[in-house]
Amino acid sequence: MKLKSYDLHAPRTADMTTYSVSLLMVAPIMTHAFRARRFLWPISGLFIVAVVGLCLVAAAPSISQEEAVVPSMETLDLENTLYLDLEYGRVVIEMKPDLAPQHVARVKELVREGFYDGVVFHRVIDGFMAQTGDPKGDGTGGSGQNIPAEFNEGVHLRGAVSMARAANINSADSQWYIVLDESPFLNGQYTYWGQVVSGMEFVDQIRKGDPNNNGSVPYPDRIIQLRVAADVDDDEEGPAEG
Numbered sequence: 001m002k003l004k005s006y007d008l009h010a011p012r013t014a015d016m017t018t019y020s021v022s023l024l025m026v027a028p029i030m031t032h033a034f035r036a037r038r039f040l041w042p043i044s045g046l047f048i049v050a051v052v053g054l055c056l057v058a059a060a061p062s063i064s065q066e067e068a069v070v071p072s073m074e075t076l077d078l079e080n081t082l083y084l085d086l087e088y089g090r091v092v093i094e095m096k097p098d099l100a101p102q103h104v105a106r107v108k109e110l111v112r113e114g115f116y117d118g119v120v121f122h123r124v125i126d127g128f129m130a131q132t133g134d135p136k137g138d139g140t141g142g143s144g145q146n147i148p149a150e151f152n153e154g155v156h157l158r159g160a161v162s163m164a165r166a167a168n169i170n171s172a173d174s175q176w177y178i179v180l181d182e183s184p185f186l187n188g189q190y191t192y193w194g195q196v197v198s199g200m201e202f203v204d205q206i207r208k209g210d211p212n213n214n215g216s217v218p219y220p221d222r223i224i225q226l227r228v229a230a231d232v233d234d235d236e237e238g239p240a241e242g
Helices: 016-035 037-058 101-112
Strands: 081-086 089-095 123-125 129-132 160-163 176-179 192-198 225-228
Touching: 089 101, 101 192, 101 225
Parallel strands: none
Antiparallel strands: 081 089, 081 225, 089 192, 123 129, 129 176, 160 176, 160 192
16 A cells, blocks of 8 residues: 655745845844944943844744655654554554653553554544544543653644643543644643654544534544554555545
């Protein structure tokens, strides 16, 4: 099966027009400071440094979902890559042990136990996220082992994989979700530990729930199999695209 890539975030080159406007704004201030240098130069110098700094910050590169770059399959660390097999095809998740080492280690431990195989996507809200990882299938279950929060700089873009939790920030267990659309309000509130790098089109096909019922799905899709890529034979393909 040919894997399809999904674009991620990448910084955009700063707009040079912004720099030009910024310099035009600073020029009069510099001229005035020079004329009054005998009396105000120390103060003016500090003010100019502050203004220039603000202008450079304003012109700094911004982030755009459309201009993202995805790592190639050849460069992925297979020990920190997951193959999520759905009815519709294979989803490839790049794990982030540098950002959430305890979460990555625990998820891999559960994956290797076969914990997630057959588990449903019990909560799926169109345009928001698809949640799984509960063996009970109703959002109340888990593995019985909590993971301390590891909030980090990971951004909840489309395709981000993050840990679900209750009100207690250290209550994450086995449930996690894939973000369907950019959700910046989740940043710093939930532990981001991975990113879909291929197969997001299959995630989009997961059956959606009723948003008026907290996204509960009456006839949910299931995880066929979830494995660490390092444990999978090179010549083994994922499920046929449905």
